Amino acid sequence: MSIDMEQFHQVFFEESFEGLDIMESGLLNLDLGDVDDEDINTIFRAAHSIKGGSGTFGFTAVSDFTHVMETLLDEMRDGRRLVAQQVVDVLLGSVDCLKEMLIAIQDGNDIDNSSVTEYQKALEIELNGNKEDAGAESVNNKSAEEYVEQTSVKNENEQGWNITFRPHNHLLKTGNDPVRMFRELAELGVLKSTVDFKDVPDFFDLDPEESHLSWKLKVVGDIPEIEINEIFDWVEGDSDLAILPLIEKNIETPIKTSPQVQKTITPQQTETNNKPEEENSFKAETEIKSDTKKKSKKRAKETANTSSSIRVDTGKIDTLINMVGELVITQSMLSLVGESFELSKLDQLKNGLSQLERHTRELQESVMNIRMLPISFVFSRFPRLVHDLSTKLEKKIELVLVGENTEVDKTVVELLSDPLVHLVRNSLDHGIEMPADRSAAGKPETGTITLEAYHRGGNIVIEVRDDGKGLNKDILKAKAVEKGLIDEDAVLTDKQIYELIFMAGFSTAEKVTDVSGRGVGMDVVRRNIQSLGGNIEITSELGQGSTIAIHLPLTLAILDGQSIAVGDERFIIPLGAIVESINISEEMINRVVGKGETFRLRDEYLPVVRMHDIFDVKTVKATKLTEGLVVVVDGHGMRCGLFIDDLLGQQQVVIKSLEANYRKVDGVSGATILGDGSVALILDIPGLVRLSNQ
Amino acid sequence: MTTENNQMVGDIGTKVEQFLTFELADEAYGVDILKVQEIRGWESVRKIPNTPDYIKGALNLRGSIVPIVDLRERFGMEKTDYSPVTIVIVLCVNNLHGENVMGIVADAVSDVLDIKIADIKESPKLGSKIDIRYIRGMYVGEKKMVMLLDTDKLLDSEEFEGISNS
Numbered sequence: 124m125s126i127d128m129e130q131f132h133q134v135f136f137e138e139s140f141e142g143l144d145i146m147e148s149g150l151l152n153l154d155l156g157d158v159d160d161e162d163i164n165t166i167f168r169a170a171h172s173i174k175g176g177s178g179t180f181g182f183t184a185v186s187d188f189t190h191v192m193e194t195l196l197d198e199m200r201d202g203r204r205l206v207a208q209q210v211v212d213v214l215l216g217s218v219d220c221l222k223e224m225l226i227a228i229q230d231g232n233d234i235d236n237s238s239v240t241e242y243q244k245a246l247e248i249e250l251n252g253n254k255e256d257a258g259a260e261s262v263n264n265k266s267a268e269e270y271v272e273q274t275s276v277k278n279e280n281e282q283g284w285n286i287t288f289r290p291h292n293h294l295l296k297t298g299n300d301p302v303r304m305f306r307e308l309a310e311l312g313v314l315k316s317t318v319d320f321k322d323v324p325d326f327f328d329l330d331p332e333e334s335h336l337s338w339k340l341k342v343v344g345d346i347p348e349i350e351i352n353e354i355f356d357w358v359e360g361d362s363d364l365a366i367l368p369l370i371e372k373n374i375e376t377p378i379k380t381s382p383q384v385q386k387t388i389t390p391q392q393t394e395t396n397n398k399p400e401e402e403n404s405f406k407a408e409t410e411i412k413s414d415t416k417k418k419s420k421k422r423a424k425e426t427a428n429t430s431s432s433i434r435v436d437t438g439k440i441d442t443l444i445n446m447v448g449e450l451v452i453t454q455s456m457l458s459l460v461g462e463s464f465e466l467s468k469l470d471q472l473k474n475g476l477s478q479l480e481r482h483t484r485e486l487q488e489s490v491m492n493i494r495m496l497p498i499s500f501v502f503s504r505f506p507r508l509v510h511d512l513s514t515k516l517e518k519k520i521e522l523v524l525v526g527e528n529t530e531v532d533k534t535v536v537e538l539l540s541d542p543l544v545h546l547v548r549n550s551l552d553h554g555i556e557m558p559a560d561r562s563a564a565g566k567p568e569t570g571t572i573t574l575e576a577y578h579r580g581g582n583i584v585i586e587v588r589d590d591g592k593g594l595n596k597d598i599l600k601a602k603a604v605e606k607g608l609i610d611e612d613a614v615l616t617d618k619q620i621y622e623l624i625f626m627a628g629f630s631t632a633e634k635v636t637d638v639s640g641r642g643v644g645m646d647v648v649r650r651n652i653q654s655l656g657g658n659i660e661i662t663s664e665l666g667q668g669s670t671i672a673i674h675l676p677l678t679l680a681i682l683d684g685q686s687i688a689v690g691d692e693r694f695i696i697p698l699g700a701i702v703e704s705i706n707i708s709e710e711m712i713n714r715v716v717g718k719g720e721t722f723r724l725r726d727e728y729l730p731v732v733r734m735h736d737i738f739d740v741k742t743v744k745a746t747k748l749t750e751g752l753v754v755v756v757d758g759h760g761m762r763c764g765l766f767i768d769d770l771l772g773q774q775q776v777v778i779k780s781l782e783a784n785y786r787k788v789d790g791v792s793g794a795t796i797l798g799d800g801s802v803a804l805i806l807d808i809p810g811l812v813r814l815s816n817q
Numbered sequence: 818m819t820t821e822n823n824q825m826v827g828d829i830g831t832k833v834e835q836f837l838t839f840e841l842a843d844e845a846y847g848v849d850i851l852k853v854q855e856i857r858g859w860e861s862v863r864k865i866p867n868t869p870d871y872i873k874g875a876l877n878l879r880g881s882i883v884p885i886v887d888l889r890e891r892f893g894m895e896k897t898d899y900s901p902v903t904i905v906i907v908l909c910v911n912n913l914h915g916e917n918v919m920g921i922v923a924d925a926v927s928d929v930l931d932i933k934i935a936d937i938k939e940s941p942k943l944g945s946k947i948d949i950r951y952i953r954g955m956y957v958g959e960k961k962m963v964m965l966l967d968t969d970k971l972l973d974s975e976e977f978e979g980i981s982n983s
Contacts, residue, residue: 692864738866781865781875784917785884788865794875794882802863802875802882 135176136229137432140222142169144503147218150211151506158199158206167196173221184234185224190350191246192217197349198250213245215507282345283312283369288355289337290362296332299358305340307354312344343369433533435493443493446486453478491681492530498576498585499527501540505547505574512551519558519568520551525575531583535675538655539585542648546587546671547572549645554591554669564666566590582657585673594663596620621661625649653809656697684776684795686803687754688769690740693803695776695795700808702755702762704770712748719815720748722764724755730815733766737790737814742768758809765811774798778805790814832934836956838963839906839923842894845963846923847930847956852908852968854918856926859903876920878907885920886972897924912973919972930963932956937965 149166170193177185192214198204220242227234286308290301308314317339324335342351348366355364457475460468502524513520531539555561555570562568573588596617603609603623615623625645652659656676663669676682676699684695711722720731731753735742753764776795781788781804792807836847837856862874862885871890876883885905889896905920937954951971956963 740864740866779880779882781882784882784919785865785875789867791866794863796877796880796882800877801861802877804863804865804875 132180132229133432135180136225139173139176139225142173143218143222143225145169147215147507148503150215150218151510153206153211160200163196163200163206167193167200170196182228184239185221185228188217188221188224188239188243191243191250192221193353194347194349195246195250210249213242213249215511217242217246283341283343284346284348284351285365285367285369286340286342286351286355287338287365288340288362289364290334290358292333292335294334294358294361297358297361299361301334301336301338304354304358305338308340308342308351311346311350311354312342315341315343341369433494433496439489439492443486443489446482446489450479450482450486453482487681494533495530496533496536497528498531498536498539498583499524500536501543502527502574502576504540504544508544508547509551509572512548516552517557518551518555518570520555520570520572523571523573525573526577529576529578529583531576531675535583535655538651539673539675542651542673543574543585543587545644545648547574550587550589550591550669550671554589554593556592560592564592579674582674582676585675586670587673588668588670590668593665593667593669594621594624594661595665599623618660621663624661625659681775681777682805683773684805685754685773686771686797687765687767688771689734689738689767690742692738692740693771693797693801694734694767695803695805696754696756696765697805697808698773700756700758702757704752704754707748707753707764709749722748722753724764727762729755729762729764731764731766732811732815735766737811756808756812758812761812763812763815765806776803776805833931834934836930836932836963836965837906838927838930839904840925840927841888841892841923845927845961846888847932847963847965848906848908848968849965850929852910854907854909857905857907858901859899859905859922873922876905878918878920881918883907883918883920885922887922889922889924891971908968908972910969910972912969917972921972930956930958932965940964 146166146169149162149169153162170189174186174189174193177183177189195204195210195214199206199210204210220238224234224239288301290299294301305314305316319337319339320335322335322337323329329335348368351366355362355366358364453475457472457479460472460475464472505524506522509520509522550572555572556564558568561570571590573586575586575588577584599620600609600615600623603626604611608623608626609615625648649659652673652675657674659671659673661669661671683698685698685701687694687696705724707722711724713721713723713728715721720733721728722731723729731748734740735746748766751766751768752770753766754770755762755764774797778793779795781791781794788804790807790811791804792810793805794802795805797803835850837850837853838845838847840846860876862876864874865872865884871887873885873887876885887896899922902925903922904924904926905922906926907918907920910917910919937956940949940952940955951967953965953967956965
């Protein structure tokens with residue numbers, strides 16, 4: 124009877140990734156001077172669950188690695204180790220490494236052993252380094268004698284532990300298996316065990332579910348006590364346990380004495396001792412990081428295809444269930460009315476129908492709500508990013524997150540993260556000045572980057588604000604001229620100048636760093652945002668900072684649409700794209716030979732797109748521009764007029780994919796189902812505008 | 818090549834597969850019944866602009882948008898008007914993009930046939946209106962000859978020619 128463990132893997136990965144996120148944010152929130160025990164406990168618990176899970180599923184590489192982390196965390200938890208920046212950095216690096224390992228396992232790839240060993244080494248250096256430090260310090264401190272002894276013990280030949288383990292009778296019922304524990308012990312070092320079965324009762328009195336054995340165990344090897352303790356962690360309450368070191372002169376267990384040791388060390392001493400190492404390990408750290416960065420890029424593509432799941436607040440589901448209940452009640456009421464309908468019941472019917480409508484709408488809203496995730500899913504990665512980058516760039520930066528609970532569609536959340544990372548990196552690298560420059564400019568040394576999300580109308584707005592040096596319009600313009608993107612004597616509005624940075628190949632950074640400055644990026648950012656149906660705009664004040672605002676539609680699944688008639692066909696134009704609809708007169712029309720038609724709208728000339736022609740629809744009605752209707756639409760800042768037969772009604776439409784069963788069609792962004800059950804196509808306005816401007 | 822084929826036939830020769838047969842310009846065609854999702858009467862569809870003529874348009878099938886292909890036009894046969902017996906066979910096909918649902922328009926549905934794999938003959942290289950790629954094989958029944966279609970290839974949207982954005 125074997126259970127297929129594969130089915131649990133997905134859950135394990137999800138939980139582990141969540142655990143890693145918890146660890147990461149926990150580590151970043153650690154207040155170095157004054158550490159809250161609960162914070163460390165949270166991190167420790169997350170690490171422990173990952174270790175447990177990976178052990179269960181046989182991902183030994185992961186569990187071994189986590190084990191080393193856990194050892195380090197345990198020391199922090201017991202107060203045996205000061206929480207220094209350096210330790211936190213190493214742990215953060217290890218969290219990354221764990222993530223890589225888990226992703227590799229999930230994708231069925233081999234784990235990159237080189238980076239794992241590198242991190243493991245870094246962790247072990249931390250672990251052992253601490254001991255050496257403590258040993259060195261304890262020379263100054265008489266009360267720490269035991270510690271010295273413990274370190275010196277390490278150099279003797281026979282190291283190890285004597286363990287007396289006498290489980291209580293009910294141990295097996297608690298789900299603990301001594302055999303498993305011994306196996307783990309044997310992995311730590313050479314294990315010798317002697318079983319004492321004098322307590323075993325007569326065969327006839329024997330209850331096979333009870334344990335009557337006791338063991339004397341001897342493990343030889345250089346094993347930290349915590350590792351031993353950990354194995355017996357679960358059975359401590361259910362057994363008599365004595366763990367003694369092999370060498371007798373180590374009278375007291377170091378665990379008990381060490382907190383005192385640590386307390387008596389003055390902070391300055393630790394600092395001086397740690398310094399050289401700190402620099403070294405930091406260098407190593409950055410090397411590793413740049414290496415893993417390349418890999419994660421490669422991986423991003425591979426993981427794009429994996430199935431995704433969503434965690435929904437139970438509250439939302441409860442509302443949904445309530446709503447369905449209401450709907451069922453309304454339905455049964457209506458069918459009651461319908462059973463024997465007479466005209467006197469007309470009011471009842473009308474009431475019922477309006478109730479039905481209300482419930483359906485509410486149901487729709489709450490179903491859509493399920494797809495909504497708080498934007499903190501995206502924001503949560505930024506503290507880490509800012510932390511890492513600001514250290515690297517030697518800038519002082521504070522990150523402020525506002526409106527983290529603003530809810531956005533899941534698709535938006537997923538696609539938003541890369542553009543935002545790019546914008547924040549830009550702000551860090553180009554926006555915020557070096558501390559010295561800042562104080563010279565009369566600003567506080569620490570720069571602030573604010574990430575804010577809020578709702579406005581049917582849109583969600585996400586702002587990346589910094590109080591850095593702002594954009595210099597003159598430099599921007601000069602650069603654009605130099606790159607041949609604009610003419611020297613072109614007159615540009617402020618907005619148009621800021622728009623320049625979205626052009627491909629445009630970078631004002633004097634120096635290309637590996638953070639940003641290659642000039643690819645902003646154009647990609649804009650394209651990504653536009654593909655989500657949003658737009659992006661910049662405001663900036665020289666010396667005061669810049670703000671980049673991203674406007675996105677709330678949801679991608681439903682839109683307000685205007686249905687139009689072209690011949691016998693029905694199309695939907697997203698309402699947001701429509702500027703106005705006009706009847707045009709002959710004198711407004713301007714025909715350009717070989718270039719099609721344009722018309723004058725106030726002081727602008729706009730191209731006309733004849734929908735009949737580009738969609739090849741037969742029409743009997745309008746062939747002259749003056750006879751039909753022109754809808755002026757705006758797609759990403761460019762406008763054009765769509766020539767159609769008629770405007771029909773407005774309605775909310777649910778967007779359905781045409782690509783799911785077919786393929787992308789030019790000029791069409793999707794399909795929807797009209798009230799009568801027939802299909803209507805939704806126009807891809809930006810695509811059509813582009814087409815018309817060619 | 819031939820020895821290999823014989824071997825395969827030996828292994829699966831006794832296996833029986835079911836095919837749904839339908840009529841198209843008085844000829845019988847068959848598709849693997851496991852691919853068939855449903856059969857429905859013809860109803861008007863929404864035309865998709867800039868697509869080949871044989872793609873009649875898109876249909877709302879309980880909330881998903883399903884493209885409909887007219888097989889007569891696809892195979893270059895003579896067009897006929899759609900009548901009350903004209904049917905749409907909704908098929909679920911697998912291709913590079915994953916699973917697609919598409920409908921084909923046929924004159925009428927005939928029968929479900931149990932066909933032994935061994936009885937499926939290789940289709941003749943010549944004299945067929947249909948590109949040989951789309952044919953899985955021929956089956957000679959008691960009354961008629963049935964041409965068995967490979968729906969996965971036939972309804973691969975990559976195969977549709979004349980689509981503007983490729």
